[in-house]
Amino acid sequence: MAIAKVCGLETEFGIVVRGAENNPVTASALLINAYVAEAMGSVGFDREDESPEVDARGFRRALTLEPDPEVESMMANAVLTNGSRYYVDHAHPEISIPEVTDALEAVIWDRAGEEIVRRSMLAAGRALPDGAEIIVHKNNSDGKGHSYGCHENYLVDRALPFGRVVGGVMSHFVTRQVFCGAGKVGCEAPGREPSDVEYQISQRADFFEEEVGLETTVKRPIVNTRDEPHCDPERYRRLHVIVGDANMSETATFLKVATTALLLAMVEDGWWDRIPLLANPVSAIRQVSHDPSLRATIALADGRRATALEIQWGLLEAARRYAGLHGLEPVGQAVGELALAQWEEVLTGLEHDPESVADRVDWVAKRRMLDAYSVRHGVGPGSDRLRAIDLQYHDLRPERCLADRAGLRRLVDPLAVEAAVLDPPTTTRAYFRGRCVGKYGRSVVSANWDSIVFDLGHDPLRRVPMMEPLRGTRDHVGTVLDESPTAAELIRRLGS
Amino acid sequence: MAERTQRQRAGRPEDEATSDTAASPGDVAEARRRREELDDLLDEIDEVLESNAEEFVKSYVQKGGQ
Numbered sequence: 185m186a187i188a189k190v191c192g193l194e195t196e197f198g199i200v201v202r203g204a205e206n207n208p209v210t211a212s213a214l215l216i217n218a219y220v221a222e223a224m225g226s227v228g229f230d231r232e233d234e235s236p237e238v239d240a241r242g243f244r245r246a247l248t249l250e251p252d253p254e255v256e257s258m259m260a261n262a263v264l265t266n267g268s269r270y271y272v273d274h275a276h277p278e279i280s281i282p283e284v285t286d287a288l289e290a291v292i293w294d295r296a297g298e299e300i301v302r303r304s305m306l307a308a309g310r311a312l313p314d315g316a317e318i319i320v321h322k323n324n325s326d327g328k329g330h331s332y333g334c335h336e337n338y339l340v341d342r343a344l345p346f347g348r349v350v351g352g353v354m355s356h357f358v359t360r361q362v363f364c365g366a367g368k369v370g371c372e373a374p375g376r377e378p379s380d381v382e383y384q385i386s387q388r389a390d391f392f393e394e395e396v397g398l399e400t401t402v403k404r405p406i407v408n409t410r411d412e413p414h415c416d417p418e419r420y421r422r423l424h425v426i427v428g429d430a431n432m433s434e435t436a437t438f439l440k441v442a443t444t445a446l447l448l449a450m451v452e453d454g455w456w457d458r459i460p461l462l463a464n465p466v467s468a469i470r471q472v473s474h475d476p477s478l479r480a481t482i483a484l485a486d487g488r489r490a491t492a493l494e495i496q497w498g499l500l501e502a503a504r505r506y507a508g509l510h511g512l513e514p515v516g517q518a519v520g521e522l523a524l525a526q527w528e529e530v531l532t533g534l535e536h537d538p539e540s541v542a543d544r545v546d547w548v549a550k551r552r553m554l555d556a557y558s559v560r561h562g563v564g565p566g567s568d569r570l571r572a573i574d575l576q577y578h579d580l581r582p583e584r585c586l587a588d589r590a591g592l593r594r595l596v597d598p599l600a601v602e603a604a605v606l607d608p609p610t611t612t613r614a615y616f617r618g619r620c621v622g623k624y625g626r627s628v629v630s631a632n633w634d635s636i637v638f639d640l641g642h643d644p645l646r647r648v649p650m651m652e653p654l655r656g657t658r659d660h661v662g663t664v665l666d667e668s669p670t671a672a673e674l675i676r677r678l679g680s
Numbered sequence: 681m682a683e684r685t686q687r688q689r690a691g692r693p694e695d696e697a698t699s700d701t702a703a704s705p706g707d708v709a710e711a712r713r714r715r716e717e718l719d720d721l722l723d724e725i726d727e728v729l730e731s732n733a734e735e736f737v738k739s740y741v742q743k744g745g746q
Binding site: 199200274276326328330332333400426539556560568572575576583584589591 | 733744
């Protein structure tokens with residue numbers, strides 16, 4: 185039986201400063217610190233136990249003498265009351281949403297993350313000289329060959345051999361971009377000219393050079409092997425997915441997470457042999473991205489060829505059969521059913537009338553704007569104004585954001601998003617983390633994904649481990665948290 | 681995959697070309713609705729697109745991340 189697909193998203197945002205020194209590292213720190221100073225109750229994030237060099241294939245990366253770019257980023261690093269982590273990673277502000285149990289919750293906290301960034305821009309603006317502003321984009325590329333990620337994480341049963349995971353997700357990771365690609369003007373693939381591709385489906389596809397590997401910043405692999413579960417390593421893996429685009433469309437985020445979680449559940453339940461294998465995933469991911477007509481075929485391992493849509497129809501059909509036999513409990517029954525219905529609707533739309541999904545699929549919505557703008561203003565391929573529309577689609581300033589004006593369907597309640605800016609999900613350990621930060625912030629010395637350290641005013645510090653992602657929910661600890669006025673009382677009751 | 685592909689193809693009711701030539705009144709109304717929507721959208725883009733859009737794009741350089 186597949187395990188619950190606890191999941192999360194981590195978004196690195198693009199950042200620029202206008203009207204003052206444009207240093208992305210200090211600007212990111214200012215952005216985060218300004219927000220944290222205004223929002224109560226966030227604490228330092230304890231990175232002591234993080235070991236990003238551990239590989240799922242069972243070995244450690246050789247240490248190098250390169251300066252660690254993460255050292256300088258320690259300047260802003262906070263855990264928020266909604267259970268998320270907000271920090272500077274490399275030269276970008278990044279939000280890791282709290283662990284959630286289904287794709288709809290992922291959308292809610294992802295959208296809450298956008299709202300946190302908007303509030304951060306306002307807060308930072310008050311700290312900047314007149315006329316200066318920090319501008320944040322939820323995109324994955326600057327159009328000049330530099331990329332930054334929107335990563336996904338999924339809880340996977342440790343008993344499942346990693347090779348099965350790779351085979352289970354590869355064809356999906358190459359083809360799911362047809363509904364969750366964010367669209368991009370031009371080409372950034374190594375060795376290619378920007379003008380080689382007028383418009384492509386994915387922001388990220390140009391940057392993938394390996395099938396499987398540990399890297400995230402160079403020679404990026406389609407399937408990342410980082411083995412850092414942030415929970416009980418005997419029982420779980422955390423599949424770290426780096427291949428996706430950051431989405432502005434709620435449906436795109438929803439389907440990206442829901443379909444991937446569902447495929448992983450299928451693989452855990454032994455359905456890996458229903459999933460097609462590709463002959464050359466790295467060239468295929470670019471072929472698919474560079475062909476918005478959706479007609480290009482890619483080579484399967486058995487010698488046949490299929491379009492990305494045909495592969496997606498095959499995956500959907502397998503998922504439907506799986507759902508009929510096993511149910512959808514690992515991804516949430518109702519959410520899984522919604523995902524199957526939306527998946528089919530979007531594939532049908534892409535096949536027969538792509539413009540009909542311009543309200544759900546980012547790359548289609550963006551292309552619609554670009555095409556219409558080209559006609560009205562008589563601008564052609566290569567125009568910087570088209571690149572500006574591409575960029576501004578992802579601009580998080582409400583007065584500038586083009587995605588907000590694209591008529592994208594809402595999938596989740598805006599009030600739920602508003603609440604999720606401050607409140608954690610109730611369904612995972614993020615509930616315990618967020619509530620502790622909110623209620624006992626002064627006693628929380630540091631928090632990590634899998635533990636919280638309290639200072640009760642007398643030695644020693646008390647570390648509360650959270651190795652089980654589905655413990656620490658509201659059902660589990662809500663009453664104890666409600667009834668404990670102090671951290672000391674909480675620790676006493678948890679220990680008894 | 682091959683059977684699936686076949687079925688997909690066979691399962692399509694009519695070719696797009698057929699439905700184009702025999703557009704129903706509903707299709708015409710839908711096309712008009714989309715055109716009007718798009719016009720409004722373009723007006724909005726003209727309004728909010730950075731006035732120095734070209735400059736903004738040129739100066740938009742990020743450091744690579746993960």
